Amino acid sequence: MKRLLAILTILALMLGMAACGAEPAPSPSPSASQPGTSSHAPSAEPSADPVTLKLITWVQQTNETAIANLNAAFSAKYPNVDFVVDTVGANDYPTLLNTRISAGDVDLITNLSAFDTYPQDFTRGVEKPAWETFILAGAYLDITDQPFLANWDQGMIKNAVSYKGKVYGLDMGGVAYNGMFYNKTIFEENGYKEPGTWAEFEEICNGLLAKGIYPITVGGADAWPLTSVGVSGMVGAFEEDLDGYAKGLWEGTRKLNDDRSMILWGRFEQLVSWLEPNVMSIAYGDCPGRFVTGKAAMMIDGTWNAGAIEDLDPNFKYGYFPFPGDVDGKPSQLQGKYDMQFNIYADSPNLDWCLKYFEFLSQKENYEPFVSALGFFPTMPGVTSSSEFVNSLADKNVRFKPSWEKHIIAPKGVGQYAAGQLFNINHLKALGGTVDTVKELADLAQADWDAGLAAAQ
């Protein structure tokens, strides 16, 4: 008996230890909520009692400054309202979002993207995106009937913040992230201009390298600046029909190791050789500093980070160009996504003030400085960004379209070589991985992709 008791106790202890990382949030009953039906009729004028609105966002210097200024302007108009803004790194932000919503400890939510990356008709066995889960949970307030929506671009309302005919947020603008910033001074000193073709890009990178200047830096330690921004840029520049490429991969008419894809892999191999040494140890937040101090001539990043560069050195001369890809012989155009989205937590005790905040944000005089500070392309008719940098991109923004990241979605459980955006160059030995060549990596990626598709059947 004693022996049995001892065994049972040890089992319980071990099970407790094994389970301690996976304790669930309080379990709602299956019928506890009516998904996506939370709405709120605002009172004419919210209470004048002191209110603190809790807002969560991710660490990004430009965004944080812009939000702080917006909140200060709101507090100036409504002195009884102040804000607590909590931030974590972008990689950890989904966790903060999940836990705060589960705990009901938030009023205003920002999201890294709009409602996108949705499974397409040719995809099978893919996971539901997190934003859909939150809508089904009734976590986001339905703002479909709010009059301030009329101030915004209706295309944005329909494509970025709507789900099944209802509106759940406001998107602050578009960003491009298929290219890189470049140091104009270094370019001028060495007689280079923005490249329009891959050959010109090669000439610049090889030329800089020969002169002892590292061509490109990127925040490899955070992974996504390379495997999301870099890969989106390279694939987007090379394949004209991104949806067709994604569909071809799903239906087997295209392969990750077919002849055309191998040309792209070859360019990735070149790109890796132009990155500064130990790039996988550089944190995203440290990258602008390295770029501004001339450690590298170019920095792979999204247009959203222009503010960080200007904060570091207001006199720094820089520009931005998309990865050259020679599609149809035309210079590449910007590709990207709808960026920062604001949502209201549906169970917030301060819904009136949250809606007031949205109304405030929807006024041109408040949105214009905000979007200018963010460095986004505005999503409100009649608003022009005062950002010199954003306006300098106009000629590259004629055929703006969603990036590769917004077209591709992998089957659930796909192997590591075909995860994410499929071109996982971080597995190359040159970047600290274990795979010697791009050919080997392409074959591994295709094998993982095939296995993932088979499992999804």
Added chain:
Amino acid sequence: MQQTVKASFPKWALLLGILPALFLQITMGIIPSITTFILSFTDISGVKGVPWKFIGLANYKEFFFQQSTRDLLAVLRNSLVFCIGVTVIQNLIALFIALALNSKLVKGRGFYRSVIFLPVVLGVLVTSYVWLNTLNPMEGPVAKLIGLFGLNSGFFTSASSALAWCIFTQIWMAMGYSMVINLAGLQSIPNELYEAGEIDGTTGMQKFKYITFPLLWPTINVNIMLAIIGSLQSYQVILFTTGGRNMATQTLSARVVFFAFNINSGSGAGAMRQGYGATWAMILFIFIFAATLIYQRAVKRREEIQ
């Protein structure tokens, strides 16, 4: 003594005495564990308000058949390497240091004990960042030193060395704890035994082999068990040093956290999957149970032979 206890306390009072501990164990250990087992058969996300339902063995089917077998084997191999590496090396070093710091020949023993125990107090986050920054190949002090020999200190970013350095960091953080337990064990060995040994003319090695080690063995045994269970459930060092983004350092416990809390999904494309995370936790439990059982069998066999 036993007689006194019987005389002083009725049985109900003894039961009352263990009630708080029993209550905590049931509410904080056993009930969540059983709940985790049940939730492994559901599609619960963990997000408040999201409907969920029982889905039978679907999570287990996904675990065994809907993920890359190569990646799964890599996770199991990493867990095993991490467990064996931490358990063996940590206990060997902890034993050696405890023996050294128990010797009266070493001056300033209290200071050394405090220094070696310090990482335990610092905790996993500080320890991880200390080593991450020390080995940072861009600015870290080690980079400058080994750079003189043309070497690179990007150990945490290299798939071939990252796991080894996670093991190193884990040992550096937890070794002081094992050392203190060993020291307590050493100090409980009666001095008379050593004095008797000296009269019999034993050498230093013989003292260790025939007196210290046999009497310290129960303490070492506890340390080994704690290290096995602790290393198999440890994910924090991996998360803070390598981010667990590379399969090279993914372990079972790291995967539990990955799925249950949607860690490291980058853009956050996927939602939390606590039902599936619970499935990984059950597999981890089986792994820990098997490892503990194998170790206990081995110890029992050794004791029987002796």
